Amino acid sequence: MTERTPPRALPRQSATFSNETNSEIRRAAATGIYAIRGGGAKRKVPHFDDLLFLGASISRYPLEGYREKCATDVWLGTRNARKPLHLEIPITIAGMSFGSLSGPAKEALGRGATAAGTSTTTGDGGMTEEERGHSRTLIYQYLPSRYGMNPDDLRRADAIEVVVGQGAKPGGGGMLLGQKITERVAGMRDLPVGIDQRSACRHPDWTGPDDLEIKILELREITGWEKPIFVKIGGARPYFDTALAVKAGADVVVLDGMQGGTAATQNVFIEHVGQPTLACIRPAVRALQELGMHRKVQLVVSGGIRTGADVAKALALGADAVSIGTAALIALGDNDPRWEEDYRALGTTAGAYDDWHEGRDPAGITTQDPALAARLDPVEAGRRLRNYLAVMTLECQTIARACGKSHVHNLEPEDLCALTIEAAAMAGVPLAGTDWIPGLSGL
């Protein structure tokens, strides 16, 4: 008789100590420094995918898809500004700095946004000619670092965005590592070339909503009460932060959830601080409604917007517009599989590349390397962004018409249901097939 080997169970990986987790432990042990990366939260969180539109039926009439108008325009800054913004579509381009992005990438964003009838936004590095020259509507960010801040650029901006926080790192400041602090970037920021730059997380000359109100007054006085003043907050305490921004005099509140990207920060910050975008919108809208300011102070939502369906869902929950950053970069060419060989050489793969802080972006977008930056044709990339924005807008209109709306702003929570209990609770809409809104109705 031959002796039989007893069967063995398959090797079992730990759900707690996964290969990915273990690799990070080994990396930390070897280097002694936390992981830094770009982008937004990669963990799976409740999102717009967990919502569905109900569509029209007997109780609601749909609009004819190709015959009846469904408007998409949006006014931003109607509360106090003499020159509010009028955009053709409710999708704007989020703030991204020159420094984190190359000059051609900023130009491409301006070209694409302008062709689509919407706005772009500066970032933590001042205003460049590339973006001012190619952006019909440019929002100038007023950040804690104040790099490159000056009254001339304030006045040639179309709106001013006071940045209090962002979704990727509410409570944290910007970061730009030495590889990207070239002579031009350093000059704009008044910093030595090649240092690891850490921006402050608090504004240097105000703290709290009472001070912010005076700061907004100063900005209005410098710009003749002409420009809309946006206040950008990270998805931390959206109800209170929105209410306080309104109290301080904001014309527009920009609310960025944890899926919103950053040029660089600690991975632990991105993944463990802040709330999902889906969880932030209704509290912010409730704050506006309770103050009688919904639709008077506009709400712009960002963080993980990818499709026209996401846009429609954000608007249905009460936003006036959305903003895209990561998606816009992908439209330009970020993480494109055509550069797979180069991504492999960097130890990653297309779709997963997030070492934006290292400045070696094969797609030539998140870099200051002239040779890499030259890979991006700003005209072609701008065209791709224009196309993408057009598709998102058409998708949003398609859904709005199906819900019987002649303007995308007429979408409402009653048009939605949720696929999961979590999403139902966060979005404040019924779980599909029920009347149950967790936290609001029944058990």
Added chain:
Amino acid sequence: MQTIDLAATTLRELNAALQGQTASTNQTEWEILNPRGAHALAVGLDAPIEVTVRGSTGYYCAGMNKQATVRITGSAGPGVAENMMSGTVVIDGDASQYAGATGRGGLLVIKGNASSRCGISMKGIDIVVHGSIGHMSAFMAQKGNLVVLGDAGDGLGDSLYEARLFVRGAVKGLGADCVEKEMRPEHLEILRDLLARAEADASPEEFRRYGSARSLYHFRVDNASAY
């Protein structure tokens, strides 16, 4: 002399009048009466005019100033001359927090004392304080010169970059990466010029110079406890 009485004129009218002046204006002297601690006075100016504010001001007086000379005969609230680009701002009294914050050029003179965070994130401005300054002054200061004839509070120059700090009196404590540095002849020259322009009665030789040790310019695990 153009006189504007804020008891009878709105802030908007005042700032619009001052901002409306150009390089060729012949209305070069302005006097503001009854400021009564108003915020955002004389902000965003961009012409070679002289403005005297008779009294004390609130937040952000002379914010983002270019070219103009603004004199405050009383004391100034938080953020006076914030992000100044050029010109001169003189405060006869004391200045509250964040004086000269993020300033990129020009000269700020405080004849009295300045509160905490004087010169925070300064980016090229020159600041001369005849009295003493509060804690965390010159935090993350990037460029320019901060001259203090009196004492400096705790945490001076924390995380600073290339700004130069000159203090005649005692320094309660230096912030992270701020160290005393050698006073070389070129620094004495800078100091002599600034003291003269600020009408400060002091000798450059009486000062000590502080600046960045540059040890935190790059992330290193060994520096973790410094942050």
